[in-house]
Amino acid sequence: MTSRPDEEWARLGAVWRTDERAVPVAGVLAERVRRHSRRLRAVMAIEVGVTIVALGLVWRALPAVPVRTAWAVAAGLHSLIGWAFVLWNRRGIWRPSAETTRAYVALERERIERQVRTGWFVIGLVTVEAALFAIVSWRTPAWRGSPVPWILGVGIFGGFALWGVWWLVRARRARREINALAETLIREDNQPPS
Amino acid sequence: MESEPEARFGRILQAHGPSLRRLAAAYARVSSDADDLLQDICFAIWRALPRFRGDCSERTFVYRIGHNRGLSFRVKQRSLIDLDDGLADPRERPDDAASRADDRDRLFAAVRRLPEGQRQVVVMGLEGLSNREIGDVLGITENTVATRLSRARKALRDLLGGGSAT
Numbered sequence: 001m002t003s004r005p006d007e008e009w010a011r012l013g014a015v016w017r018t019d020e021r022a023v024p025v026a027g028v029l030a031e032r033v034r035r036h037s038r039r040l041r042a043v044m045a046i047e048v049g050v051t052i053v054a055l056g057l058v059w060r061a062l063p064a065v066p067v068r069t070a071w072a073v074a075a076g077l078h079s080l081i082g083w084a085f086v087l088w089n090r091r092g093i094w095r096p097s098a099e100t101t102r103a104y105v106a107l108e109r110e111r112i113e114r115q116v117r118t119g120w121f122v123i124g125l126v127t128v129e130a131a132l133f134a135i136v137s138w139r140t141p142a143w144r145g146s147p148v149p150w151i152l153g154v155g156i157f158g159g160f161a162l163w164g165v166w167w168l169v170r171a172r173r174a175r176r177e178i179n180a181l182a183e184t185l186i187r188e189d190n191q192p193p194s
Numbered sequence: 195m196e197s198e199p200e201a202r203f204g205r206i207l208q209a210h211g212p213s214l215r216r217l218a219a220a221y222a223r224v225s226s227d228a229d230d231l232l233q234d235i236c237f238a239i240w241r242a243l244p245r246f247r248g249d250c251s252e253r254t255f256v257y258r259i260g261h262n263r264g265l266s267f268r269v270k271q272r273s274l275i276d277l278d279d280g281l282a283d284p285r286e287r288p289d290d291a292a293s294r295a296d297d298r299d300r301l302f303a304a305v306r307r308l309p310e311g312q313r314q315v316v317v318m319g320l321e322g323l324s325n326r327e328i329g330d331v332l333g334i335t336e337n338t339v340a341t342r343l344s345r346a347r348k349a350l351r352d353l354l355g356g357g358s359a360t
Contacts, residue, residue, distance in 0.1 A: 009319070009347065015297045016216065016320040023211035023236060036237075100333025101314065104262040108269070177269040181310060188311040188345075189338055 078129065085121050089114050105182050112175045119168030126164060130157040203240055210256045213321050217257070220305050220317045221264035227271070235263045250330055253323070257331045261314055268310070304353035312346035319343055 099107065130153060137149040207214075214235055215228075222228035238259050246255055305316055318328045325339040332339070 008351075012301060012350070013320045013322065015301050017212075018295075018298050019216055019219070020212045021215055023207045023215060023232065099262070100258060101261050101265065101331065102333030104258075105265065108266065174269055181265060181269060184309055185311045188309055188342065189334075 074132075078125075081125065085118075089117060089121075102185075105178070105185065109175075109178050109182060112171060112178055115171035116168065116175060119164055119171050122164035122167065123161060126157050126160045130161075133157065199243060203243055206239060206243075206252065206256060207236065210253065214256065214260050216302075216321070217260045217264065217317055219302055220313060221267055222271075223306055227267075231264065231267050234267065235260050238263050251327070254327060254330045257318060257323070257327075261317075261331060265310070300354065304350055307353055308346055308349055311342055312349060315339055315342045316346045316350060319346075 133149070133153055137143050137153070140149075143149045215232055218228045218232040218235060219225075222231050239256060242255075242259060246252075250258075305313055305320075308316060314332060315328055318331065323331075325336045325343070328339045328343075329336050334342075
């Protein structure tokens with residue numbers, strides 16, 4: 001080092017700021033909003049489509065009214081449990097994009113913990129429901145020997161279980177990364193002065 | 195006709211756009227990733243703007259969002275562990291006189307190799323923020339900022355091979 005540290009720092013700052021390209025405001029925002037809207041519409045269409053197909057399959061497969069009523073109650077209970085979990089799991093979590101970095105990292109960790117919990121919840125719920133479905137199928141004489149319950153079971157429960165596993169793997173990976181990041185930040189500040 | 199929020203957003207990007215572009219380049223090693231991150235930051239600013247009540251400076255507000263999105267990007271990209279920039283060694287210098295673009299690229303490559311906390315303070319320090327402003331963005335004390343910055347400058351010097359990028 002031949003120059004004084006402050007001069008060197010000022011020179012680095014000048015080099016750093018040589019990239020003065022502006023951000024194309026209208027293009028950035030418009031494209032981002034369009035993409036976001038498209039994604040939301042696609043997700044909603046998929047959710048509605050899956051629900052309609054699943055309900056249609058269940059309705060077609062079920063022969064008697066009392067059984068249909070029982071399934072309606074079961075579906076309602078399923079929704080109730082799902083929504084109760086979602087609301088409980090989201091408490092105290094918001095999108096604090098303008099918080100300080102320290103607060104943001106803490107909240108990001110908490111958010112990812114909730115995602116991990118969601119993954120386990122989905123897997124647990126699907127397992128219980130699949131077991132109940134198997135028992136009901138076994139005890140319904142009209143279903144014995146029919147492939148429909150098994151197609152339904154593998155299709156619906158298997159699909160949800162796969163989704164739950166995928167979600168859990170992703171959330172656990174994110175947890176590893178955010179924990180590593182938080183530890184890096186703490187370790188940096190705790191290093192003895194060189 | 196442009197609405198008030200759009201006009202405000204436009205003013206913010208006009209004032210801080212180049213800084214945000216450089217901030218994104220400090221987190222993303224590939225140019226297209228940096229563009230994506232920049233868009234993400236702009237979008238986050240757009241969404242957060244209605245809730246901004248001036249409890250910190252506009253610059254602090256913008257940098258908080260920028261660095262927070264940058265950290266989320268790093269987590270998503272799983273690039274925290276793999277800090278290899280994939281670019282030329284920042285110490286390597288071309289045989290002929292280094293152009294400004296070369297200097298800048300070497301400096302960015304060196305900054306990207308810094309640990310997260312050091313990179314954050316260096317990016318804001320190079321942009322000309324005071325230690326107090328940096329502390330406001332990160333939620334740490336001025337003393338911690340000074341300590342991190344001192345270490346970061348030493349690390350940067352080492353990465354640049356004992357000389358500056360100029």
